Amino acid sequence: MSTGRAFKNKRTAFDSFFLHQGEEGLAAFEKGMEQVSNKLKEVYSNTEQPFIGKTPAEIEKEIAGIMNFAGKGRSLQEVLNELEGPILRNSLHISHEKSMAHLHCPPLLPGIIGECIIGTLNQSMDSWDQSTAATYVEEGMVKWLKEAAGYPETSDGVFTSGGTQSNYMGLLLARDSFCQIQWAHNVQKQGLPADFHRLRILCSEEAHFTVKKSASQLGLGEQAVITVKTDERHRMCLNDVLSTLDRLKEDGMLPFALVATCGTTDFGSIDPLPELASISKENGLWFHVDAAFGGGLLLSHSHRNKLEGLENADSMTIDFHKLFLQPVSCGAFMVKDRRHFGFLSHHADYLNPVKDEDDGIVNLVTKSTSTTRRFDALKLYLSLKTVGTETFGNMIDHTIELARYTAEYLTGLENIELKNIHPEINTIIFRYHPSDCSTDLDELNRALQQSLLHEGKGVIAKTTVDGSTFLKLTLLNPRTSEIDIHELMDEIEKTATQLMNGGLARV
Numbered sequence: 001m002s003t004g005r006a007f008k009n010k011r012t013a014f015d016s017f018f019l020h021q022g023e024e025g026l027a028a029f030e031k032g033m034e035q036v037s038n039k040l041k042e043v044y045s046n047t048e049q050p051f052i053g054k055t056p057a058e059i060e061k062e063i064a065g066i067m068n069f070a071g072k073g074r075s076l077q078e079v080l081n082e083l084e085g086p087i088l089r090n091s092l093h094i095s096h097e098k099s100m101a102h103l104h105c106p107p108l109l110p111g112i113i114g115e116c117i118i119g120t121l122n123q124s125m126d127s128w129d130q131s132t133a134a135t136y137v138e139e140g141m142v143k144w145l146k147e148a149a150g151y152p153e154t155s156d157g158v159f160t161s162g163g164t165q166s167n168y169m170g171l172l173l174a175r176d177s178f179c180q181i182q183w184a185h186n187v188q189k190q191g192l193p194a195d196f197h198r199l200r201i202l203c204s205e206e207a208h209f210t211v212k213k214s215a216s217q218l219g220l221g222e223q224a225v226i227t228v229k230t231d232e233r234h235r236m237c238l239n240d241v242l243s244t245l246d247r248l249k250e251d252g253m254l255p256f257a258l259v260a261t262c263g264t265t266d267f268g269s270i271d272p273l274p275e276l277a278s279i280s281k282e283n284g285l286w287f288h289v290d291a292a293f294g295g296g297l298l299l300s301h302s303h304r305n306k307l308e309g310l311e312n313a314d315s316m317t318i319d320f321h322k323l324f325l326q327p328v329s330c331g332a333f334m335v336k337d338r339r340h341f342g343f344l345s346h347h348a349d350y351l352n353p354v355k356d357e358d359d360g361i362v363n364l365v366t367k368s369t370s371t372t373r374r375f376d377a378l379k380l381y382l383s384l385k386t387v388g389t390e391t392f393g394n395m396i397d398h399t400i401e402l403a404r405y406t407a408e409y410l411t412g413l414e415n416i417e418l419k420n421i422h423p424e425i426n427t428i429i430f431r432y433h434p435s436d437c438s439t440d441l442d443e444l445n446r447a448l449q450q451s452l453l454h455e456g457k458g459v460i461a462k463t464t465v466d467g468s469t470f471l472k473l474t475l476l477n478p479r480t481s482e483i484d485i486h487e488l489m490d491e492i493e494k495t496a497t498q499l500m501n502g503g504l505a506r507v
């Protein structure tokens with residue numbers, strides 16, 4: 001029999017590469033964490049710009065220069081020194097106040113620290129015997145989310161890699177549930193039914209592209225997605241939903257799902273959820289709400305009411321790596337009636353045998369399209385606990401307030417055409433549009449965005465609205481202030497003037 005002491009004295013050639021009971025591993029862990037923390041502090045303490053401004057080719061070349069793995073291993077410090085320039089300094093500094101392009105957030109510190117614990121524990125969420133405590137943490141966070149979203153006791157959920165997976169899961173359950181009801185057909189066992197080409201999904205023309213992508217992956221083809229017009233606030237037109245449904249039925253089609261977007265990617269618009277829920281119910285449609293972006297309003301103090309009707313969704317998508325400020329990746333898929341997860345479950349003898357279920361053992365693989373899965377619930381847990389829901393709400397509200405302020409400020413600026421005077425959440429869509437402009441506006445605005453990026457003055461996005469190029473700010477960073485907005489707009493004015501004088505030659 002081995003004693004603890006004998007185990008402690010046991011040495012292997014690999015001790016400094018793992019965290020374990022032995023002293024070498026513990027020391028290597030402590031030293032490595034200190035070295036990496038010092039390196040990151042060094043980089044962050046002199047990061048003045050959101051991006052270094054190099055070209056893709058320059059960065060690609062620098063990275064290629066460090067991709068050699070032959071020979072002996074080197075010290076962590078040496079490798080950190082080597083990657084500092086090519087990787088750390090060439091990365092987008094997403095936590096910078098002027099990094100405001102996409103729905104890509106500055107991660108909260110407890111989220112970053114959570115990642116460290118997640119990697120260290122390396123639990124896998126598929127079966128209880130690989131995530132003995134983590135299973136219950138994830139289930140607990142799902143319960144919290146259920147309550148926050150106003151979901152009934154019968155509901156359930158699971159963490160996902162993000163909105164893409166959650167939307168896919170929602171439409172998969174919708175498809176399988178419909179086929180079951182319509183034809184007593186089991187898609188899981190029998191594949192698509194004979195009439196699959198008549199199945200239709202409705203969403204707005206501003207819905208996320210993953211609705212189409214899901215339809216294609218579900219064997220229905222993108223043709224199954226029918227897009228409905230949006231109103232002047234970029235929300236799904238109810239009249240158009242009704243007339244589209246009539247038309248589809250007349251044509252012998254089988255609409256089975258309606259996807260509402262709660263926070264569209266460009267305008268952050270929120271489709272009329274209560275009305276769409278009623279229409280879905282009356283027409284036997286599965287009502288999926290893509291709240292990847294807008295779901296963050298669950299924590300808001302002043303804007304929670306915008307989510308009214310969310311609780312009626314048959315399923316919903318919530319991303320935590322957007323407004324919830326978590327490191328990538330972290331999301332959830334929720335379903336109102338947990339029995340629908342049955343369409344996904346498959347019992348593998350080695351992982352989640354039926355016997356386990358009979359014994360009351362929870363194996364989360366039964367609810368997911370993934371098998372091995374990260375313990376992402378922990379970083380959200382840590383963030384909610386340490387930041388507190390009060391401050392969390394204040395952070396989100398600040399970004400919405402800032403968006404309102406920015407819209408007002410931009411309205412008063414010469415040469416700026418603002419597309420959303422009343423931002424729904426925290427995106428701003430505008431373009432540089434001088435009155436006496438001989439330059440092509442699309443070209444000018446594209447060049448502006450590129451120029452700001454390559455000067456490292458601001459990371460903003462470009463998008464297309466009504467066929468024209470517009471610029472976009474996504475204000476997710478609670479540390480971004482009115483001053484940052486003023487500085488950015490001054491920079492835009494300066495850069496645009498230079499571009500117009502230089503005949504755009506600089507880009």
Ligand SMILES: *Cc1c(COP(=O)(O)O)cnc(C)c1O
Nearest residue numbers: 162163164165208290292293319
């Ligand atoms: C971001 C987003 C998605 C995609 O989610 P990922 O987390 O990137 O996979 C889907 N829908 C909406 C509305 C989004 O904002």
